[in-house]
Amino acid sequence: MSEIVRAPRGGRFEPRIKARRRRGRIFELLCLASVAFGILSLVVLLVDVATDGLRVLSIDFLTHYPSRLPARAGIRSAILGTLWIMGLVAALSFPLGVGAAIYLEEYAAKTWFTRFLQTNIANLAGVPSIVYGILGLAVFVRFFAFGRSVLAGASTLSLLILPVVIIAAQEAIRAVPNSLREASYGLGATRWQTIRHHVLPSAMPGILTGMILALSRAIGETAPLIMIGALTFIAFDPTSPLDAFTVLPIQIFNWTTLPREEFHALAAGGIVVLLVILLLMNGTAILLRNRFQNQL
Helix, strand or coil: CCCCCCCCCCCCCHHHHHHHHHHHHHHHHHHHHHHHHHHHHHHHHHHHHHHHHCCCCCHHHHHCCCCCCHHHCCCHHHHHHHHHHHHHHHHHHHHHHHHHHHHHHHHCCCCHHHHHHHHHHHHHCCCCHHHHHHHHHHHHHHHCCCCCCHHHHHHHHHHHHHHHHHHHHHHHHHCCCHHHHHHHHHCCCCHHHHHHHHHHHHHHHHHHHHHHHHHHHHCCCCHHHHHHCCCCCCCCCCCCCCCCCCCHHHHHHHHHCCCCHHHHHHHHHHHHHHHHHHHHHHHHHHHHHHHHHHHC
């Protein structure tokens, strides 16, 4: 018979338990301090921007075009350019990204070529944005002859966020239980009917979460758009995808490089407007995501 091993008397293991609990408590406090530091830094930045930016916010600021005179400068063309760009980016990247994810998860065979594609998609998600700007300049501006237009900028940013959209959509589709697919097949549904009526509705909340993150990155990008030739001073409204454009990050960057203090206040006002547009855009996507979640 095996002997029963008894813990020695005298509390031999008690110091170890206390040390483990102490280390766990220290790690918990470090994590809490990291969160507090991040939130505090964000609050300080927002308060600093709001203090300078709210002073210049007015109807004239939103409806006037940029000017070399701070009292007459506005942000109208940059707002319209941002709305044009983000609308086209969403229209291009969402169907392409979700379509690619559906093919890779539901149709493609698990071969070396599929694994090669997956590896390259993951690598493309970490490529610096300026590289996409060079690609957009070569492909969209020159090869397809889109020129320095809204369409060229939207296409470039769509390439930038496409890997993120594909990866997020793949993870959402992969999370749908196989039993749901098998039940659909058992009732006689085709593969496309199963994907359309069961897989996509179940995966849509996760897909929209990925789109929120991707569009949040795209709306703040400056380097790719400067690379393809987006202008810093536009005194007209872009009315078609082939018009020249500017966007809020470029306009803000332009104002911050000017020496006069009044332009720095205008840049802060532009940041406030950009944050409001970002929050409205994300809020709309969150409402759509919650709607799909409630329908499940």
